[in-house]
Amino acid sequence: MSVKTIGLIHTSATLVPVFQALTNEYLPGIQTFNIVDDSLIKNVIKRGELTPDTARRVVDYVGSAEAAGADFILVTCSSIGAAVEAAAALTQVPVLRVDQPMADKAVQIGKKIGVIATLPTTLGPTSDLVRRRAVVAGQEIELTSVLCEGAFDALMKGDTATHDTMVATALKDLSTRVDVIVLAQASMARVVDTLDASDKKVPILASPTIAIQHLAAQFS
Structure with missing residues (x-):
């Protein structure tokens, strides 16, 4: 059986060690990789909402995670949840919003x-x-x-x-x-x-x- 890989997409680098510790504890033997871009959340906060251009970038990151070989994609920021759900419909592997x-x-x-x-x-x-x-x-x-x-x-x-x-x-x-x-x-x-x-x-x-x-x- 091949080793499963989870791609994690974050809008803050501070969440990388948090989720690494959790995956080590609950998902031993599972490989992970991280995509981090804090400009996503900064744009959401600056504009007061998730705008279409930011949402499209979230969808692109989910596509990149799939292309990188993720069997499952977890997006760890609640503020971009709507874009995560949109991305899930365009992706061949399961995509989950963290909340x-x-x-x-x-x-x-x-x-x-x-x-x-x-x-x-x-x-x-x-x-x-x-x-x-x-x-x-x-x-x-x-x-x-x-x-x-x-x-x-x-x-x-x-x-x-x-x-x-x-x-x-x-x-x-x-x-x-x-x-x-x-x-x-x-x-x-x-x-x-x-x-x-x-x-x-x-x-x-x-x-x-x-x-x-x-x-x-x-x-x-």
Whole structure:
């Protein structure tokens, strides 16, 4: 049996070691390669939305990953999710947006679902995805979307303490109002680890681990 290869497409170099550690843990024996272009997310943030020209570049990267020999392609940025779904229809191998397995899990856990983000460009696509996956699952849900305004700017300035405090406060508040929380950005996951057990009143889902566990199930 030939060794399977996963192509990972990132909009931040900081996610490469995160996903490398996860694939090492859950997908031993699987080969991986990375395509990184942070101009994609910078363009989305600058324009406030995923524009057609940026979406076309995402589709091109997915095509490049297929041409490079990927048996499965995972795109690790939620903000470009719509382009990932478009690319999947044009590709001969499976293509997954990182937050879909997380959205599916949230829909299974509870009716009241909270989505939290530090970027409006991520909050919209992830909220939309959760709604659509609920329809696919035949579940009725109540969605609460929360934007931590200013947290992303703090992170970009290197002020991780302010970012983490703002996200933690929002998480604590949201956990009193919903059955499950979805983190729209993987960068928020480390804040969850700093919360006291008493503050984690409901499951808080982050996409990287859930996505790789989903892939592990596909390859088993």
